[in-house]
Amino acid sequence: MTLAYDPAEHGIIAVDTGFHRPVFDAAYLLVENGRAAFIDCGTQHSIPALLAALDAQGLTPAEVDWLILTHVHLDHAGGAGALMRCLPNARLAVHPRGAPHMIDPSRLVAGATAVYGEEEMARSYGEIVPVPAERVVVADDGHIVDVAGRPLLCVDTPGHARHHLCVWDQRSRGWFTGDTFGLSYREFDSPRGPFAVPTSSPVQFEPEPLKASIRTLLARDPVSMFLTHYGRVGDVQRMGADLIEQIDAMVRMARQAHAADGDRHAHLTAALADYFAARAHAHGSPLSDAQARAVLAVDVELNAQGLEVWLDRAT
Incomplete structure (x- = not known):
């Protein structure tokens, strides 16, 4: 396709x-x-x-x-x-x-x-x-790739991974965001626009650098974000604010799971799944609760792993 x-x-x-x-x-x-x-x-x-x-x-x-x-x-x-x-x-x-x-x-x-x-x-x-x-x-940060006279600016954007960069295209006023601007699967689109969730990596997730990287992207007042998962999205200021809010919520859930009795990973995956499914529903997603959870199941697991590695490194 x-x-x-x-x-x-x-x-x-x-x-x-x-x-x-x-x-x-x-x-x-x-x-x-x-x-x-x-x-x-x-x-x-x-x-x-x-x-x-x-x-x-x-x-x-x-x-x-x-x-x-x-x-x-x-x-x-x-x-x-x-x-x-x-x-x-x-x-x-x-x-x-x-x-x-x-x-x-x-x-x-x-x-x-x-x-x-x-x-x-x-x-x-x-x-x-x-x-x-x-x-x-x-x-390096600030490196320009020239494509037949069209400059593409590479910007260091840690948070998802320390080896992450995003690419600014002035022509389209768009960023190629890799995983920095989250995941926006088209199944979740609603009359309110695209829906996105943050994505960690199992070994290098860092919430504060990720939020700073999202703000770096938004500071250029882009028209579009070209996501790997999946495709072009607009309404980027609203989406960026939502992602930052979710990152803060993910950190709170990770700390609560860390402090709770029992299986930390089970507590955290359950909390993340509930949270993302509720946000998708509030966004007006056409998916049922069960469908939303199924689409996001792998990402819930990866986010939990990333948060736990971050917790262990921070404590």
Whole structure:
């Protein structure tokens, strides 16, 4: 599934990478004056969809100048090395903390394999291969990637992960947000607009830096946010305020679960599920309570893990 947003004006195409389920994980193709850049890429299994989107724009792999990664989690970057093999003239731009993992992904592979097992790694992510060091560009805070004269500004945005950056496109007045601006699944859209929840990572979640990063994005008064999970959203000031409110609530729930008797993880996952389901209902989501909980179940678990690692590090 490929969705285009004002392609004649802004040249931004969202590509459904097919990871896990439809309309869950997006990569973006940005086209400018006959040249192109991908922003995030999904897994190795996503490559046919990415190349098909390129072909639909009348472009060849040789006309792609950049692959920009918001961060190196495998649903965003697992296919980077394999995709770069298909793009003979492209360079890869990545956060300084992420660059070593793209050049030598062995630690990424080992960590993910320990969690998922070899069979699931192959099924979900495919082969994770290195990117030659000479093709990797370290994108420090303020780094500008030039796509045929169109500047894309890379900004350090920790909180979800310390190796996270977001990309500002002045042309569209939009941010490519990776996971910094939360998750907004289209099933939750209502007459009030899109609904979003924050997303932690199991090992590097930091609530105060994440809130600061969201405020950094909002400070440019963007028109759009281009989320990996999933697609373009507007009404960004309202959504940003909602995300910050939810992060504070998540921290309160984590501390309450930590202080409670019994299984901390069970307390926390139950509280998060209740909270997000109630917010979705208040937003006017067309999903039932059970449906909302099912869609968010994996994210509740990941958020609980991230909050618990943060709690243990802070105490």
